[in-house]
Amino acid sequence: MVNRIEAPYWRRLNWPRIILYGLSTVLVIQLIKTFSVRPSVKDDTHLQLDTTRLVRDFPWYQRQGHPNLSPLQQHPKYITTHLSTQERQTLQENMIKKAREAVAHxxxxxxGIPGSSVYAGKPEAARQFRSLVDCWTTGEWVSVTSQSAHWTMPHFQDPLYGSCDRKFKKTGGVGRRPATNYVWKSKCDASIDLDPGKWCSVLNGRHLMLVGDLIQYQLHELFLDTLRDGPATCFGELNCKDHTVCTSPYRNTRLRYLRNDVLSTRRKMNANHGHPTAEVIEWPFTSATLIRHYPVLILNRAPVIESDESFIKGLIDTLRLIRSSTGANSLIIYRSTGIGHPFCDDATGPLQAPLTDDQQKKLPFGWSEVARRNAIARVIVEAAGGVFVDLAALTDLRPDGHVGGQDCVRYCIPGPLDSWAQILYQVFLGLEGQLE
Structure with a gap:
């Protein structure tokens, strides 16, 4: 039996033990929370590919067959590959109708096109200009044999996009890489020689902000390579500080890139309760200060991680916020979303025709749905006074020219993106009435 006089001592002795038990309990709970966010075995195994059955699903699978990629759909409940071609077409028509109804009021x-000195307040003239832009993105890739037959973009930015040239030279290549020996020939056949000085002239001191996914970062590289005489420092692909792209004798013009995969109107980064996720990046870009400072917005909303209805609502919410006050006169250009080309190292040149719907349904990562999403986005962007530029129509036909290896989405520079620069140059000239 414990003496009563000694009891307080034993109670004091138990306090450290109680505190230790409490801390242990908190630690166990935290560990349970931490490991509960990890994928289950079932989630991990559904991404395994069957390498015993090889298929030739795509035209550039020339050397050999490859595994079926259908297990690589990241969000299968938003994928329509189980539908027939006619059912998918009907779905697209219905979603376009929904988008039109949603933006009607x-x-x-x-x-017209706010931000354009020519087409603001002129709906019919704007409609004709948009048709011309569509004509520029309708055409085919043609081979050119002369080394001086077409313009190629210099590259002195991110070394990743120059890796193809280095690899080509290391393997004994002479002259230009094969991927640079093609030029985009539009249905209008009206390409204009790209003049960085004239581009700076029509920008006229209006700063540009590029917002979207990692492909949008390539537009950042494109503008820097085209308009600057040397490299600019940029650390990372999330939020690159602004760079000067035009200087004297032209008005000072700056460029900034922000990564926001879904163009969300979030005002703060999502900390995800202390477990930040890299699956979808939503860097804030819609503050009044940013929209006021960057009157030219080049946007893209890419990942297929939601229903068509949510896509419609999200894009409308973003454009409504931009147009509400500060960005009422902003120039909005929207880049269409393209597909990647699995096992792109097999490709040796451009495709002669776009993938059929049956072929699109075999693409992984939600790429089977981007054609419908692009059609929806066009309706919303044009209703909000923006210009929809279907650059994906060009690069969807280019399984070659990619960085390659595990990266069959982004392209080396120079390469297919040279024609992106050419078309964007014409768009900016046209918006200011400087095409002739």
Whole structure:
């Protein structure tokens, strides 16, 4: 039996033990929370490919067959590969109709293309200009044999996009890489020689902000390579500080890139309760300060991680916020979303025709749905007074020219993106009436 006089001593002795038990309990709970966010075995195994059955699903699978990629759909409940071609077409028509109904009253006050000195307040002239832009992105890739027959973009930015040239030279290549020996020939056949000085002239001191996914970062590289005389420092692909792209004798013009995969209107980064996720990046870009400072917005909303209805609502919410006050006169250009080309190292040149719907349904990572999403985005962007530029129509036909290896989405520079620069140059000239 414990003496009563000694009891307080034993109670004091138990306090450290109680505190230790409490800390241990908190630690166990935290560990349970931490490991509960890891994928289950079932989630991991559904991404395993069957390498025993090889298929030739795509035209550039020339050397050998490859595994079926259908297990690589990241969000299968939003994928429509189980539907027939006719059912997918009907779905697209219905979603376009929904988008039109959703924007019918939302942007009815907007006429023409705000931010353009030629087409603001002129709906019919704007419609004709948009048709011309569509004509520029309709065409085919043609081979050119002369080394001086077409313009190629210099590259002195991110070394990743120059890796193809280095690899080509290391393996004994002479002259230009094969991927640079093609030029985009549009249905209009009206390409204009790219003049960085004239581009700076029409920008006229209007700063540009590029917002979207990692492909949008390549536009950042494109502008820097085209308009600057030397490299600019940029650390990372999330939020690159602004760079000067035009200087004297032209008005000072700056460029900034922010990564926001879904163009969300989030005002703060999502900390995800202390477990930041890299699956979808939403860097804030819609503050009044940013929109005011960068009157030219080049946007893209890419990942297929939601329903079509959510996509419609999200894009409308973003454009409504931009147009609400500060960005009422912003120039909005929207880049269409393209597909990747699995096992792109097999490709030796451009495709002669776009993939059929049956072929698109075999693409992984939600790429089977981007054609419908692009059609929806076009309706919303144009209703909000923006310009939809279908650059994906060009690069969807280029399984060659990619960085390669594990990266069959982004392209080396120079290469297919040279024609992106050419078309964007024409768009900016056209918006200011400087095409002739």
């Amino acid at each position: 939302e942007f009815q006050h907007i006429k």
